[in-house]
Amino acid sequence: MELIFEKSKDKRGCDILPSCDVPVVEPDGKYLRRKELHLPRMSETDISRHYTELAGCTYGINNGFYPLGSCTMKYNPKVNEETANLPGFLNIHPLQTAHTVQGCLEVMKLAEEYLCEITGMDYMSLQPAAGAHGEFTGLKLIRAYHRDRKDDKRTKIIVPDSAHGTNPASAAMAGFSVINIPSTKEGYVDLEELRKAAGEDTAGFMLTNPNTVGLFDRNILEITKIIHDAGGLAYYDGANLNPIMGIARPADMGFDVVHLNLHKTFSTPHGGGGPGSGPVGCRAILEKYLPAPRIQKKEETNESIGRVKEFYGNFLVVVKALTYILTLGGDGLKKASENAVLNANYMMNQLKNTYPVPFEGPCMHEFVMSLEELKKETGISALDIAKVLLDYGIHPPTMYFPLIVHEALMLEPTETESRETMDRVIAIFKKVYEEAQTNPQGLWDSPKNTPVGRPDEVTAARNPILRYTF
Amino acid sequence: MGTYVPNTVKEQQDMLNSMGYSKVEELFSNIPEEVRMKRPLDIPDGLSEMEVRRKLIQIAEKNKVFKSIFRGCGAYRHYIPSLVKQITSKEEFVTAYTPYQAEISQGTLQAIFEFQTMICELTGLDVANASVYDGATAAAEAVIMCRERKRKKAVISATVNLDITETIKTYCSGTDTEIVTVPEKQGRTDLEKLEEYAGEETSCILIQQPNYYGQLEDCDAVKKIADKNGAKFIMSCNPISLGILKTPGEYGADIAVGEGQPLGMPLAFGGPYLGFMAASESMMRKLPGRIVGETKDTKGRRAFVLTLQAREQHIRREKASSNICSNQALCALTASVCLSVMGKKGLEQAAALCISKAHYLAGRLCELEGYGLVYTGEFFHEFVTTCQGDARRVMEGLEQHGILGGYPLQGENSGNILWCATEMNSKEEMDELIKILQEVNG
Numbered sequence: 001m002e003l004i005f006e007k008s009k010d011k012r013g014c015d016i017l018p019s020c021d022v023p024v025v026e027p028d029g030k031y032l033r034r035k036e037l038h039l040p041r042m043s044e045t046d047i048s049r050h051y052t053e054l055a056g057c058t059y060g061i062n063n064g065f066y067p068l069g070s071c072t073m074k075y076n077p078k079v080n081e082e083t084a085n086l087p088g089f090l091n092i093h094p095l096q097t098a099h100t101v102q103g104c105l106e107v108m109k110l111a112e113e114y115l116c117e118i119t120g121m122d123y124m125s126l127q128p129a130a131g132a133h134g135e136f137t138g139l140k141l142i143r144a145y146h147r148d149r150k151d152d153k154r155t156k157i158i159v160p161d162s163a164h165g166t167n168p169a170s171a172a173m174a175g176f177s178v179i180n181i182p183s184t185k186e187g188y189v190d191l192e193e194l195r196k197a198a199g200e201d202t203a204g205f206m207l208t209n210p211n212t213v214g215l216f217d218r219n220i221l222e223i224t225k226i227i228h229d230a231g232g233l234a235y236y237d238g239a240n241l242n243p244i245m246g247i248a249r250p251a252d253m254g255f256d257v258v259h260l261n262l263h264k265t266f267s268t269p270h271g272g273g274g275p276g277s278g279p280v281g282c283r284a285i286l287e288k289y290l291p292a293p294r295i296q297k298k299e300e301t302n303e304s305i306g307r308v309k310e311f312y313g314n315f316l317v318v319v320k321a322l323t324y325i326l327t328l329g330g331d332g333l334k335k336a337s338e339n340a341v342l343n344a345n346y347m348m349n350q351l352k353n354t355y356p357v358p359f360e361g362p363c364m365h366e367f368v369m370s371l372e373e374l375k376k377e378t379g380i381s382a383l384d385i386a387k388v389l390l391d392y393g394i395h396p397p398t399m400y401f402p403l404i405v406h407e408a409l410m411l412e413p414t415e416t417e418s419r420e421t422m423d424r425v426i427a428i429f430k431k432v433y434e435e436a437q438t439n440p441q442g443l444w445d446s447p448k449n450t451p452v453g454r455p456d457e458v459t460a461a462r463n464p465i466l467r468y469t470f
Numbered sequence: 471m472g473t474y475v476p477n478t479v480k481e482q483q484d485m486l487n488s489m490g491y492s493k494v495e496e497l498f499s500n501i502p503e504e505v506r507m508k509r510p511l512d513i514p515d516g517l518s519e520m521e522v523r524r525k526l527i528q529i530a531e532k533n534k535v536f537k538s539i540f541r542g543c544g545a546y547r548h549y550i551p552s553l554v555k556q557i558t559s560k561e562e563f564v565t566a567y568t569p570y571q572a573e574i575s576q577g578t579l580q581a582i583f584e585f586q587t588m589i590c591e592l593t594g595l596d597v598a599n600a601s602v603y604d605g606a607t608a609a610a611e612a613v614i615m616c617r618e619r620k621r622k623k624a625v626i627s628a629t630v631n632l633d634i635t636e637t638i639k640t641y642c643s644g645t646d647t648e649i650v651t652v653p654e655k656q657g658r659t660d661l662e663k664l665e666e667y668a669g670e671e672t673s674c675i676l677i678q679q680p681n682y683y684g685q686l687e688d689c690d691a692v693k694k695i696a697d698k699n700g701a702k703f704i705m706s707c708n709p710i711s712l713g714i715l716k717t718p719g720e721y722g723a724d725i726a727v728g729e730g731q732p733l734g735m736p737l738a739f740g741g742p743y744l745g746f747m748a749a750s751e752s753m754m755r756k757l758p759g760r761i762v763g764e765t766k767d768t769k770g771r772r773a774f775v776l777t778l779q780a781r782e783q784h785i786r787r788e789k790a791s792s793n794i795c796s797n798q799a800l801c802a803l804t805a806s807v808c809l810s811v812m813g814k815k816g817l818e819q820a821a822a823l824c825i826s827k828a829h830y831l832a833g834r835l836c837e838l839e840g841y842g843l844v845y846t847g848e849f850f851h852e853f854v855t856t857c858q859g860d861a862r863r864v865m866e867g868l869e870q871h872g873i874l875g876g877y878p879l880q881g882e883n884s885g886n887i888l889w890c891a892t893e894m895n896s897k898e899e900m901d902e903l904i905k906i907l908q909e910v911n912g
Binding site: 014467 | 471472473474475476477481482484485486488489494496497498499500501502504505506507510511512513514515516517519522523525526527529530531532533534535536539541543544545547549551553556557559560561562563564565566567568569570571572573574575576577578580581582583584586587588590591592594596597598600601603604605606607633634636637639640641643644645686690712713714715716717719720729736737738739740741742743754760761762763764765766767768769771772773774775777778779780782783784785786787788789790792793794795796797798799800801803807809810811812813814815816817818819820822823825826827829830848850866869874877893896897898900
């Protein structure tokens with residue numbers, strides 16, 4: 001497909017702005033740009049068609065099944081988009097006086113309150129813009145807590161090897177060193193390893209629970225106790241909150257700080273990679289360190305970790321999440337969680353005799369299949385299976401994660417899929433498995449029906465072309 | 471109560487039965503009794519779509535929408551071309567995840583590739599990433615990119631927006647990078663002090679252009695000081711201004727960052743906005759976040775992929791250049807569509823309108839008693855004046871007329887007002903503002 005720059009034609013363009021109604025002023029020549037500026041020169045018709053064409057080569061939730069494990073690709077309700085587009089939210093300057101933004105503050109206060117109730121935490125900050133940003137913020141709270149207590153030797157964050165890559169990366173960015181501990185063969189936290197790792201230098205421990213193989217860690221109270229006994233704090237990665245709303249709360253599991261992903265659990269869209277929103281909740285002991293500025297407090301504390309971004313967070317994303325919470329209500333949130341778990345178990349049960357599931361169920365909202373045996377037998381890898389699924393119009397599951405499972409495919413159907421959609425997908429998965437046995441060559445050539453075939457990623461990284469050259 | 475679960479209660483029960491369960495609770499057997507919630511969530515009952523929409527409309531109505539806005543300080547009201555909203559509302563763009571599966575994500579990937587190209591064009595630099603959260607985190611990531619073993623000081627001008635500086639401080643507080651603030655002189659970076667503060671330990675110098683007070687900095691002089699000390703030069707820029715102002719590339723900056731909100735994003739009470747980052751080629755592998763590259767597919771067709779992933783958290787974990795995963799992709803698309811519709815001519819026009827309107831407004835304000843320009847240097851679309859009376863109260867007085875006046879500054883500048891004018895402010899509207907202020911002045 002042609003780039004927008006390749007469609008440009010001299011002298012073409014759109015007429016958007018009026019002529020100047022005041023005397024024209026130009027800055028001194030020394031401040032002026034001399035370098036040519038290449039931007040598209042196109043009629044509105046052609047720009048519109050260009051992006052419509054691009055949209056046609058993009059697969060969203062509305063195009064079909066999107067079981068991307070750990071990403072909670074649930075349906076994005078359209079009423080959320082409508083409420084986030086109300087002029088009373090869109091046209092509000094972030095530095096208006098408080099009495100002119102009472103509606104925005106009410107949105108934030110309600111969202112904070114409900115998210116606290118769902119997690120069991122005492123306080124919530126909506127400032128972080130995404131999950132990883134929330135992790136960074138939460139870890140900064142842990143750091144501030146130990147510093148305040150003059151407990152400066154606590155420099156280490158323990159992370160299980162099943163964790164998302166953002167966990168260790170966030171810990172390093174927040175100034176900690178990272179201790180990776182292995183998981184048990186069942187995919188749980190290895191209590192012995194945790195005991196060995198926890199000690200006087202432990203600042204905290206990060207855990208996703210249910211974990212990244214889709215299992216709720218039965219030992220969760222023991223785990224958080226080990227950390228607390230060692231003097232550390234427990235961090236809850238909320239990437240997998242979707243199965244436990246109204247069923248179990250991170251605070252009741254013994255966690256001290258949590259981040260949520262509004263773009264996962266609370267149905268706000270991912271936009272092809274953002275904007276998300278990653279609120280951070282904490283217990284009262286950490287409140288004074290929360291990022292400034294805060295909503296309710298008139299005075300900011302000196303102990304705050306400071307600002308983590310401009311203004312107050314991805315506000316419109318919060319509007320969408322609040323709309324979702326108000327629509328479902330407390331009972332509806334619990335039903336959403338139950339159905340997320342039901343759907344995942346249904347798919348797992350239908351598939352486990354074809355694709356081995358290394359961990360005993362029932363699972364929570366997602367499950368992991370291992371294609372290690374299939375690869376040994378046929379040479380067909382998790383990647384190959386994923387690419388065939390593209391030809392069937394399905395977004396593949398998460399591939400090669402968690403790292404502790406070889407040839408992993410991680411499926412998360414979410415609660416917004418119907419039984420017949422899942423039945424259709426299950427049949428396709430089984431058919432593809434048969435094809436792998438009977439006609440592996442056909443799979444290696446996949447995908448065949450997509451706008452492009454498998455791209456050469458090695459060359460892309462070796463000889464990077466990162467922009468169009470005029 | 472609204473729900474997005476398609477399966478009926480009977481279907482749910484059938485699915486349970488097919489697995490040999492009778493109740494959904496049995497699926498949660500792994501959760502220890504002690505951590506289970508024993509009561510329902512204390513959140514009101516769900517609402518129908520019509521009710522929830524009404525409720526949010528009622529909440530939104532508690533905000534005041536101003537017909538005239540003369541306030542900027544990092545969030546700017548610009549005209550948003552009609553096509554922008556239409557394109558960025560397309561469900562495929564809105565509901566897709568990060569483009570991990572390139573074959574069915576060519577639309578998102580090509581849009582990012584085009585965005586990267588436009589950011590390179592605006593800034594005059596070689597490479598750009600797919601976006602970060604906002605202008606402040608972009609600046610913080612840029613400072614982190616410049617870290618070197620023997621260079622531990624990042625020198626930041628006091629004329630950089632304080633929100634940006636504070637964000638950088640938070641990002642650097644866990645590391646061994648020290649933040650040194652260079653004072654201002656006449657609303658611009660004090661270059662003599664900058665000479666003094668910069669040294670062989672300086673990793674980078676960060677300047678905002680136009681700066682927080684709207685003043686244009688002498689970036690050639692800053693570049694010289696950076697070079698003399700072997701430090702990197704970071705510029706934080708307003709993207710509209712780059713339609714006419716000298717680019718970071720022409721100044722010899724190593725990294726350019728900025729807040730992309732003026733490119734088609736509404737004020738929206740501060741977010742979501744868009745952080746953009748561009749750098750010279752030599753710093754390419756230190757850029758954080760997603761980067762899209764061009765390659766070919768198995769049949770030799772052009773294809774786009776996420777590339778240089780060896781920098782990123784899912785590969786490098788604790789050794790990654792940044793922890794960033796989600797970015798602001800849809801906002802980057804917004805900026806791309808906006809720049810496509812505006813084109814070179816439109817962007818130049820927007821910049822020229824901004825600067826002309828701001829000068830007209832400044833001139834008219836200076837006619838009032840008690841109002842005068844605080845700084846004498848050249849400015850873009852923001853400027854600082856003194857005020858007759860209590861600045862806060864005067865600005866609050868304007869609110870009754872549907873006008874959001876300039877921003878009453880704090881700290882050393884307390885009592886002064888930071889004004890902003892864009893193409894959105896008509897001459898008529900500015901004259902009206904002056905008339906009201908005259909009346910207030912009495």
